[in-house]
Amino acid sequence: MDTTGIGVLPSQAIEAMIAAGQIAGQPEVTAAQVQPASLDLRLGTVAYRVRASFLPGKGRSVAERMSEFDVHEVDLSGGAVLEKGCVYLVPLMESLALPKGITAVANAKSSTGRLDLLTRTITDNGTEFDRIPAGYHGPLYAEICPRSFSVLARPGMRLNQIRFRNGQSILPDAALEDLHDRAQLVSGPAVISDGLGFSVDLRPEETALVGYQAKPHTGIIDLDRIAHYDPAEFWDPIYTSQGRIILDPGAFYILVSREAVHIPPHCAAEMAPYLAMVGEFRVHYAGFFDPGFGHAAAGGTGSRGVLEVRCHEAPFALEHGQIVGRLVYESMAEVPEQLYGAGIASNYQGQGLKLSKHFRAP
Incomplete structure (x- = not known):
């Protein structure tokens, strides 16, 4: 893919990756998922309650490692409760076919973190949470562990996000x-x-x-x-x-x-x-x-x-x-066409002390 320079890829480059099939979704990725420097990821239709958190490791897929754990399938299609203190693995609707030179890093969205909802991204062959190497082709999974509150989840909810990088971009x-x-x-x-x-x-x-x-x-x-x-x-x-x-x-x-x-x-x-x-x-x-x-x-x-x-x-x-x-x-590899808070319904622009968007103002 063409990139405009070294750095974090902006919204327009993410849209180009979607058009090129380097980011795919079932159903298709929507425009609302694209943020200024990241892409929101969506929960799939099923969650698997597992006995413990794990990483698949080199040469192993998430699906084959799951067979080693006590797994209970939870249908999310009508909404289901993810219980406090339990660990769940949810296949995401998105998958990647990253080109050479483009790496990715994932993280929980702001509202997810403010609920103490530990959410990490896992890939096949993964040896780290939330880190995706250049050239990765495969599915994405969210590991979800509610720490303070049990939550009601449904397919399509966006609890975590992914950011794409071309080369080393950290400012010394x-x-x-x-x-x-x-x-x-x-x-x-x-x-x-x-x-x-x-x-x-x-x-x-x-x-x-x-x-x-x-x-x-x-x-x-x-x-x-x-x-x-x-x-x-x-x-x-x-x-x-x-x-x-x-x-x-x-x-x-x-x-x-x-x-x-x-x-x-x-x-x-x-x-x-x-x-x-x-x-x-x-x-x-x-x-x-x-x-x-x-x-x-x-x-x-x-x-x-x-x-x-x-x-x-x-x-x-x-x-x-x-x-x-x-x-x-x-x-940034290029200034995003849309900035945080500038007409994209950002929840936390201009904030002070603030709970997640799920709560009424005190």
Whole structure:
């Protein structure tokens, strides 16, 4: 295929891949799935509940590895509940025939991550989650593990997304510093080290809402219902007068970055953990930031990053202004014809602290 340069492929290049049969779908891929720098993937008609998460490994298909596990088939055609704490494997409607030189990476969509719905993409011969090598020809599968809430799923739902790359496109720190000088990537000082660091907003005000903690026992969330659920039935609000909160082991939190984030039109970004050595919590499931996020011309001035935080083995004191993650910026192969938030019904442009789109505004 023709590409316009090294970098993340924009919407128009994804559309060209669809037209060339390099991205196929049953049924056909729709225009609504194409985002500025990614493609939404759709659930198929059946889910397989499996005993454990797995990777097929080199020379093995997902289908043949499934026979090694206790498998229970769940028909999604009329809607079915995916239970909290269980692992499901869902064949996706899309398949790939990637050309040489084009790799892909997948991630959960923003609303998926904000529900603590662990969703990862698996391929035949795969040795990593969410990473697809150049030249891959074959089906795609979503591994879904609801962590906080049981969910009602149907065929065609879009829980994860895929991004395509031509060559190596990550901006080194020197280029990132130059870009920040020209385009103001974050409000306030830029902390640049293997990406652009960002911190958590836990300002010490008694009346200020700083986050949400998922309740341990809740009802089911129908993933098709938008602005439907009362947050109070699923979340406990978090306030602090000390500029600090204590994360509970096993608990899930929605917090927000202190900085406003900006992704210029010629860049894309992915959120990554800040330091592996900070081992008591993990930030983010949904990591893609599209070109135009927080960009003034696309209506995004003041867009902050929502943080999906899960605490691990021990209680952890999280402080206001503590750096908790980093954004890895990449060059686009070409500026997308449509930017995030600019007329494409983006749910989180201009956001502050915000739950997933399934919940009513508090």
